Amino acid sequence: MAATVTLEPAGRSCWDEPVRREPVRAGRVRATLFLPPGAGPFPGIIDLFGSGGGLCEYRASLLAGHGFAVLALAYFRFEDLPESLNVVHLEYFEEAVDFMLQHPKVKGPSVGLLGFSKGGDLCLSMASFLKGITATVVINSCVANTIAPLHYKDMIIPDLGSDLGKYTTTEAGLFNFMNIWNNPLEKPYHQSLIPLEKAQGPFLFIVGMDDYSWKSEFYAYMASERLQAHGKDRPQILYYPGTGHCIDPPYFPPSRASVHAVLGLPIYYGGELKAHSGAQVDAWQQIQTFFHKHLNGKKSVNSKL
Numbered sequence: 001m002a003a004t005v006t007l008e009p010a011g012r013s014c015w016d017e018p019v020r021r022e023p024v025r026a027g028r029v030r031a032t033l034f035l036p037p038g039a040g041p042f043p044g045i046i047d048l049f050g051s052g053g054g055l056c057e058y059r060a061s062l063l064a065g066h067g068f069a070v071l072a073l074a075y076f077r078f079e080d081l082p083e084s085l086n087v088v089h090l091e092y093f094e095e096a097v098d099f100m101l102q103h104p105k106v107k108g109p110s111v112g113l114l115g116f117s118k119g120g121d122l123c124l125s126m127a128s129f130l131k132g133i134t135a136t137v138v139i140n141s142c143v144a145n146t147i148a149p150l151h152y153k154d155m156i157i158p159d160l161g162s163d164l165g166k167y168t169t170t171e172a173g174l175f176n177f178m179n180i181w182n183n184p185l186e187k188p189y190h191q192s193l194i195p196l197e198k199a200q201g202p203f204l205f206i207v208g209m210d211d212y213s214w215k216s217e218f219y220a221y222m223a224s225e226r227l228q229a230h231g232k233d234r235p236q237i238l239y240y241p242g243t244g245h246c247i248d249p250p251y252f253p254p255s256r257a258s259v260h261a262v263l264g265l266p267i268y269y270g271g272e273l274k275a276h277s278g279a280q281v282d283a284w285q286q287i288q289t290f291f292h293k294h295l296n297g298k299k300s301v302n303s304k305l
Helices: 058-064 092-104 118-129 217-231 271-295
Strands: 020-026 031-033 043-046 068-072 107-116 133-139 150-152 155-157 203-206 236-240 257-259 267-268
Touching: 031 092, 043 118, 043 257, 043 271, 058 068, 058 133, 058 150, 058 155, 068 092, 092 107, 092 118, 092 150, 107 118, 107 267, 118 133, 118 150, 133 271, 203 217, 203 271, 217 236, 257 271
Parallel strands: 043 068, 043 107, 107 133, 133 203, 203 236
Antiparallel strands: 020 031, 031 068, 150 155, 257 267
């Protein structure tokens, strides 16, 4: 007797109705908007990834299943956007914020930001200089502007800079870039620090304590000290031991190493498999709770992916 099995489409168990996907080509903005089922409007979030560039949609699509309108935003190496990250104009990200706040399915008067790695320091800059930002979550990010100079109106924040000669390699030949970055507390590198005290909303820093790309724990401590020195509330900081750089949603295989999309080099990100996997589960729920509290005024009770 032959056996039969029915295969359900991937992700069907995550929510009862499908999330809607809308490509966005509005002015200069290149993105994808994910909308939950229902009439809305929904609290809005802009989602940014790191120095690999391109348009990453998976995190935004999953987060939309929890009641948020999420804009997965590309900022280089996609379609007609710049191929290289040589300079960043904050006006582009301001245009994305305006798009969200003018969208009929997005509940204003402000949005949240979610950023990973380079996308994290961009979110910190957006929160510090742009209007309409209520809450900001950064995952393993620096508190200084990195990789490329940041321009906004008549202001320029230089990039932190690095010394590539300080890289190390693992026994497997993977590159470790954690120690190449200049210290933002030292002159003249302090000029790259982002003025977090200008932000209007709260911060959540998610820190992998085995991050081999950034000194994420040190940067989160710096952010807390700077905010308190300016009379602001300390940020919420979540520390995850044994957790590396790439903290994805739950049940994604921990990314301990990969060939960098731009550098073309095998990069070591760190993380112990069990600890990192557990951190991804907890961080995902903490992100939802933070955004529901500060964008919706309630706590998340949904533990599904």
